[in-house]
Amino acid sequence: MSSKIEYTKPASLIPYSVNFKQSESEMSLSEHLEELRQRAFWSIGALIVSVIVCLVSVKTIVKVLQEPAIGIKFLQFAPGEYFFASLKVATYSGILISSPFIIYQIILFILPGMTRNERKTILPITLSSLMLFVLGLIFGYALIAPAALNFFINYGSEVVEPFWSFEQYFEFIIVLLFSTAIAFQLPIVQVMLGLLKVVSGKTMVSIWRYVILGSTIIGAVLTPSVDPLTQIIMSSIVLVLYFGGAGIVLLIDKSRENITYESKI
Structure with a gap:
């Protein structure tokens, strides 16, 4: 070799x-x-x-x-x-x-x-x-x-x-x-999963109920304080970041479908 x-x-x-x-x-x-x-x-x-x-x-x-x-x-x-x-x-x-x-x-x-x-x-x-x-x-x-x-x-x-x-x-x-700062990395993780075809954008959106529950838990875990206001703010940010990342993955999936369709023509 x-x-x-x-x-x-x-x-x-x-x-x-x-x-x-x-x-x-x-x-x-x-x-x-x-x-x-x-x-x-x-x-x-x-x-x-x-x-x-x-x-x-x-x-x-x-x-x-x-x-x-x-x-x-x-x-x-x-x-x-x-x-x-x-x-x-x-x-x-x-x-x-x-x-x-x-x-x-x-x-x-x-x-x-x-x-x-x-x-x-x-x-x-x-x-x-x-x-x-x-x-x-x-x-x-x-x-x-x-x-x-x-x-x-x-x-x-x-x-x-x-x-x-x-x-x-x-x-x-x-x-x-x-x-x-780590919570703000959520869209990056989603995009990488989408690019690797592990999870589609539609799947990310379809599990929104579990995402809301998960964001509440994540907000409580990531926040070093016990006050409800901080946890609500953190949970809301996680939700916004998640659905923002899901939107980007949907665009990636749509672009991939268009390329596949054009290649068949």
């Missing part, structure tokens, strides 16, 4: 335009592994740099995270609590900032080994996934987090003073933001 594989040779860091038909060349297994090493090196380097930058400006990031908690005073209940919480903030922020670059490096590594149709599919799906993830973070920060926090503040305002541990608050807000 030959140790040669078909692959594109460049392993550059800077974006470039590639003509896959003209640039495909035989690449040895050692060269293939060398490119993988370079991609991993740049990805890890980007992650480390991002974490360091976030650590330097961690106070600014902390103030941004505290913004939804209006009127709350944060306390440090243990020695070094704020310090270790700051390290977590910087690490999560660094991962978030460097993730587009890391995904870009992964795509550059696997793209030349794909077929033309696979390339046409993977790029739009990846970009859409990143956009939806960012929209989920923004939505969680701007709407869901304030709604949840206001519920907790107002619920016990006549009984207790709102003094919170920053570390516990940070863990709460991070879970809330990332849960919302």
Whole structure:
């Protein structure tokens, strides 16, 4: 068995335009592994740099995270609590900032080994996934987090003073933001299932009763708080995302049927 594989040779860091038909060349297994090493090196380097930058400006990031908690005073209940919480903030922020670059490096590594149709599919799906993830973070920060926090503040305002541990608050807000961002990936999962012909758009629409029940459960699971308003908002968003994804799959199915019909003529 030959140790040669078909692959594109460049392993550059800077974006470039590639003509896959003209640039495909035989690449040895050692060269293939060398490119993988370079991609991993740049990805890890980007992650480390991002974490360091976030650590330097961690106070600014902390103030941004505290913004939804209006009127709350944060306390440090243990020695070094704020310090270790700051390290977590910087690490999560660094991962978030460097993730587009890391995904870009992964795509550059696997793209030349794909077929033309696979390339046409993977790029739009990846970009859409990143956009939806960012929209989920923004939505969680701007709407869901304030709604949840206001519920907790107002619920016990006549009984207790709102003094919170920053570390516990940070863990709460991070879970809330990332849960919302993950929920926004639902249309991507649906589109992939539709493209793989696992589930059709009509089937996705026909099970709407189960979807409503499932969205209620998902809203309760993904929401780190127990207030009904936040869970209702999350469940509603899951429903909108689901039926939006089902609509896209219906369009894909319709386009596929038209292509099949034209090929028979």
